[in-house]
Amino acid sequence: MLFSSAVLVAGETEPQKVGKALESHKLTLANAIQTAQAASKGKAVEARAWLKGNELMVTVRCSANEKCMEVPIDVKTGKAGKAVAAVDAKAHGATHELVKLMDTNKIELVKAIETAQASTKGIAVMARTRAEKQGALAFDVQCVAADKAYDVIVDGKTGKVTKTRELVGNAGEHHAAPTHHDGTKKDAPKKP
Helix, strand or coil: CCCCCCCCCCCCCHHHHHHHHHHHCCCCHHHHHHHHHHHHCCEEEEEEEEEECCEEEEEEEEEECCEEEEEEECCCCCCECCCEECCCHHHHHHHHHHHHHHHHHCCCHHHHHHHHHHHHCCEEEEEEEEECHHHCEEEEEEEEECCEEEEEEEECCCCCEEEEEEEECCCCCECCCEECCCCCECCCCCCC
16 A cells, blocks of 8 residues: 655645645646556546545546546556546546547646646646536646645636635635636635
């Protein structure tokens, strides 16, 4: 069993712990995606890193030849493991449609991750592609910078950041103060 050598500090959010674990393994989601795409001969629509106990896990969802697969990445070597075909037909169809949209939008997941990381000066721990209205794409990228976690939205046509918001509390909780694309804060949501 593989255990992360990152120091996990009490009170850190899950994204912060994952970011430290990725850094300790000298692994990035962008590198994991490139490895998975080469192994699957497909395009990535989602990548994520998470901790299973103290073990760092990284998987990339790719679509190749109309097949949807999950490609695990060995965090010690950075190499792709055995791809597992997605059995969920709905997820498979959605993944294939996202790849078609990527072809028309010209921005791919790796570029969105690089843009989000540059915007936050952090490391991506999760990234996914989603369809917008009228054939547009957006990329949701969760980044960790210093002691903060952010959700960053990157436009699929322009490749520019359209929204950034700080994550507060546990992973998945978005009690966040959104920011405009220029980095200025909007009013923070009122707590009940």
